[in-house]
Amino acid sequence: MTDNTDIDEQLLEAILNRLLPAIGEVPAAGQMKLVPEIIRLSGRQARFQNQFSNALRVFKSTNLEFRSTTVDEQDDAIKAFEAEHPELFGSLLTISYIVYYKDSRVHKRIGWSGRTPQPDGNEMEPWDESVLENVRKREPFWRQV
Amino acid sequence: MTVTRRIDAVQNQKLDMTISNDTSQKIVDILVIGAGASGGAAAAWLAEAGFSVKCLEQGYWQDPSKYASASKDYEFEMLTNWAPDPNVRQRDEDYPVNDSNSPITPVMFNGVGGSTILWTAHTPRFHPSDFRVKTLDGVADDWPISYDELDEFYDLNDEVMGCSGINGDPANPPRSPRQMPPLPLGKDGKKLISGFEKLGWHWWPSDSYVNSQRYGEERDACNFCGHNHMGCYQRAKSSTDLTYWPRALRSGATIETGARVRRVTTDELGRVTGAEYVDSKGNERRQRARAVIMAANGIGTPRLLLNSVSTAHAEGLANSSGLVGKNLMFHPFAMISGTFPEKMNTWQGPLGNIAMSQEFYETDKSRGFVRGYTYQFQRSLGPAWIANGGFRDPVPWGKGHHDELEKRLGSVMAIAVIGEDLPEEHNTVELDPELTDSDGIPTPRLNYTLSKNSRDQLDHAIENAKKALKAAGADDIYVDPMMRQSGWHLMGTARMGNDPTRSVVNKWGQSHDVDNLFIVDGSVFVTGAAVNPTPTIQALALRTADYIVSNRQDIKG
Ligand SMILES: Cc1cc2nc3c(=O)[nH]c(=O)nc-3n(C[C@H](O)[C@H](O)[C@H](O)COP(=O)(O)OP(=O)(O)OC[C@H]3O[C@@H](n4cnc5c(N)ncnc54)[C@H](O)[C@@H]3O)c2cc1C
Ligand code: SF4
Numbered sequence: 228m229t230d231n232t233d234i235d236e237q238l239l240e241a242i243l244n245r246l247l248p249a250i251g252e253v254p255a256a257g258q259m260k261l262v263p264e265i266i267r268l269s270g271r272q273a274r275f276q277n278q279f280s281n282a283l284r285v286f287k288s289t290n291l292e293f294r295s296t297t298v299d300e301q302d303d304a305i306k307a308f309e310a311e312h313p314e315l316f317g318s319l320l321t322i323s324y325i326v327y328y329k330d331s332r333v334h335k336r337i338g339w340s341g342r343t344p345q346p347d348g349n350e351m352e353p354w355d356e357s358v359l360e361n362v363r364k365r366e367p368f369w370r371q372v
Numbered sequence: 373m374t375v376t377r378r379i380d381a382v383q384n385q386k387l388d389m390t391i392s393n394d395t396s397q398k399i400v401d402i403l404v405i406g407a408g409a410s411g412g413a414a415a416a417w418l419a420e421a422g423f424s425v426k427c428l429e430q431g432y433w434q435d436p437s438k439y440a441s442a443s444k445d446y447e448f449e450m451l452t453n454w455a456p457d458p459n460v461r462q463r464d465e466d467y468p469v470n471d472s473n474s475p476i477t478p479v480m481f482n483g484v485g486g487s488t489i490l491w492t493a494h495t496p497r498f499h500p501s502d503f504r505v506k507t508l509d510g511v512a513d514d515w516p517i518s519y520d521e522l523d524e525f526y527d528l529n530d531e532v533m534g535c536s537g538i539n540g541d542p543a544n545p546p547r548s549p550r551q552m553p554p555l556p557l558g559k560d561g562k563k564l565i566s567g568f569e570k571l572g573w574h575w576w577p578s579d580s581y582v583n584s585q586r587y588g589e590e591r592d593a594c595n596f597c598g599h600n601h602m603g604c605y606q607r608a609k610s611s612t613d614l615t616y617w618p619r620a621l622r623s624g625a626t627i628e629t630g631a632r633v634r635r636v637t638t639d640e641l642g643r644v645t646g647a648e649y650v651d652s653k654g655n656e657r658r659q660r661a662r663a664v665i666m667a668a669n670g671i672g673t674p675r676l677l678l679n680s681v682s683t684a685h686a687e688g689l690a691n692s693s694g695l696v697g698k699n700l701m702f703h704p705f706a707m708i709s710g711t712f713p714e715k716m717n718t719w720q721g722p723l724g725n726i727a728m729s730q731e732f733y734e735t736d737k738s739r740g741f742v743r744g745y746t747y748q749f750q751r752s753l754g755p756a757w758i759a760n761g762g763f764r765d766p767v768p769w770g771k772g773h774h775d776e777l778e779k780r781l782g783s784v785m786a787i788a789v790i791g792e793d794l795p796e797e798h799n800t801v802e803l804d805p806e807l808t809d810s811d812g813i814p815t816p817r818l819n820y821t822l823s824k825n826s827r828d829q830l831d832h833a834i835e836n837a838k839k840a841l842k843a844a845g846a847d848d849i850y851v852d853p854m855m856r857q858s859g860w861h862l863m864g865t866a867r868m869g870n871d872p873t874r875s876v877v878n879k880w881g882q883s884h885d886v887d888n889l890f891i892v893d894g895s896v897f898v899t900g901a902a903v904n905p906t907p908t909i910q911a912l913a914l915r916t917a918d919y920i921v922s923n924r925q926d927i928k929g
Binding site: 245246247248250268271272273274275302305317320321322324325327328329333337339343344345346347348349350351352353354355356358359361362363365366367368369370371372 | 439441442443444445446447448451452453455460462499500501503504507508518519538540542543544545553554555556557558559562565569574575576577584594595596597598599605606717719720721733734735754755756759760766767769770771773774777778781
């Protein structure tokens with residue numbers, strides 16, 4: 228199993244900037260210091276362990292000058308990688324989205340409470356039987372045998 | 373037949389699961405392999421009737437207070453350590469399944485409770501017509517039993533698992549009062565239902581084994597966290613580790629966890645004598661028993677039977693028909709989602725326990741296919757789940773990302789199609805010639821192709837689901853014509869029947885070849901119907917156990 232120790236963090240930041248651009252008061256993802264968390268989480272389970280570091284390695288091998296190219300060129304490079312290596316790109320995108328949407332600055336912007344689903348759960352209006360009014364009028368239609 | 377209600381009213385004794393790991397190897401009356409939905413039901417019934425019962429389970433007890441829905445990394449956990457696909461999850465207790473020859477990947481959980489740890493607990497029943505498909509529609513085979521014969525076991529199972537729902541569904545025969553009122557529909561559920569109402573199509577609040585109020589032993593009401601698929605922290609979703617197993621253990625049954633069965637053993641006459649297994653420390657062990665019940669699910673059971681070759685059973689145990697591992701059925705799932713213009717907080721409430729429609733359930737030959745399908749209504753979850761696609765394509769990265777995420781979050785709902793998949797012998801579970809699990813035991817390989825009938829059904833369902841979503845006011849409709857990760861219903865691989873040359877077990881779940889071997893999981897299904905299968909699996913397991921109690925006292929030591 229590959230580990231995540233040789234990750235090019237600056238390259239990852241540059242990619243993140245293009246995946247999740249700045250909006251409102253939230254900077255682009257590459258400037259949010261998400262990289263250590265991405266590396267930590269992706270190293271924690273088999274699904275990402277190999278795929279994620281491989282994705283960056285393969286991307287880097289064909290995009291050595293990525294950080295010094297224009298943003299349009301960067302977008303083109305990412306799109307080419309996405310088309311050529313959908314699985315590798317998918318794992319990079321998935322883990323990036325997971326970590327981005329864990330961030331309290333992002334929660335604030337999108338109006339997300341940021342609570343874990345448990346222990347508090349959510350409120351719901353109680354069951355209201357009147358909704359059955361129409362469907363109850365229907366004759367039984369299951370097939371008799 | 374009158375069923376004696378041996379599984380009595382709920383007892384309120386507390387049980388310390390940590391002291392319930394039985395590693396002794398004394399001979400038992402009944403050895404149950406697998407502690408999931410069916411194994412739990414059979415074990416409780418038999419233990420309460422005085423049989424000595426031991427279960428070997430390769431996984432472990434789960435602690436609900438540690439479920440990932442209370443972890444800050446829950447959106448990571450659901451795709452990794454709590455992923456439903458064992459090939460992704462890769463826990464020590466999981467075994468790999470070679471699915472490279474199947475468009476559908478298997479999903480399951482290995483532990484006490486089995487796949488009910490992760491399930492949605494959407495619990496409709498078969499229709500009477502589902503047991504008679506040959507007679508009615510000239511396809512597949514009839515079951516050797518009828519709906520009426522199963523009815524009281526369905527009821528009994530509802531009582532133990534705890535069912536929220538309401539009587540009066542015109543698409544189904546009348547049934548006994550549900551234990552709890554239905555789960556609330558929510559603003560989102562009502563919105564989706566409005567589409568069906570406008571079209572004049574059937575819908576009904578789903579029967580669910582999810583507590584709408586406190587029910588069972590220390591089991592709270594659902595608090596609408598939305599995350600059934602990672603185990604229920606509230607213990608509101610019924611799983612057999614919380615329902616049947618405590619009762620079984622109180623009646624003297626035992627479970628050995630971390631115990632992976634290598635093969636079922638037989639004597640020179642071919643009768644089963646117990647099982648060889650690898651214990652949690654890696655030691656090779658042997659458990660002797662007077663009878664064996666297979667409850668390892670529709671993939672795990674054929675795998676074990678095929679691994680249990682002996683002189684008396686050269687092609688695998690109970691396989692004189694050659695049908696062990698054949699006729700694998702899933703329910704091919706299509707998912708049609710839509711985005712509503714309004715925000716409805718669609719992450720509030722259990723993901724798939726709103727309502728269902730069976731407007732197109734029964735055969736109508738003018739549609740160009742036989743049998744039919746159920747629609748199961750679905751909510752959606754939080755931001756990372758939405759960004760990563762949820763039931764549809766991921767939110768695009770780059771410039772348009774933020775607007776699109778905002779549009780979908782709290783507004784996406786979906787209609788899942790559960791189509792009836794008819795049995796075909798070329799759809800199989802077989803042993804992989806190379807792949808093994810961590811104990812060196814050969815693992816299953818799936819071969820599955822979708823039939824034309826199933827495809828036609830799904831296509832019909834997709835067009836109608838689009839109409840329903842539009843009628844409800846959704847736009848941006850997205851179709852996944854067949855979800856890949858949807859092999860949650862594992863059926864047909866050791867089918868039931870009266871003819872020993874055309875089936876593996878008889879109508880009591882007893883092997884035609886070996887009179888002290890029984891199968892109680894979804895393997896025994898003759899056909900799959902178009903509903904989630906577990907109430908039927910558990911009702912059949914109770915029925916088999918009841919048969920043993922009534923007719924096989926000789927098994928008692
Ligand atoms: C994500 C998900 C959602 C689902 N939703 C629904 C739903 O809404 N409604 C519904 O009706 N059904 C649903 N299901 C399906 C339902 O969970 C199964 O139908 C049911 O659990 C099958 O019961 P079983 O006893 O056959 O097998 P399982 O519950 O899978 O249990 C089998 C057990 O056998 C053990 N085992 C296997 N091999 C060995 C071995 N060699 N040695 C020792 N132990 C072994 C396993 O570890 C496992 O614990 C869902 C399943 C999943 C995964
Ligand atoms: S939605 Fe309800 S049943 Fe599902 S996990 Fe949350 S509390 Fe449990």
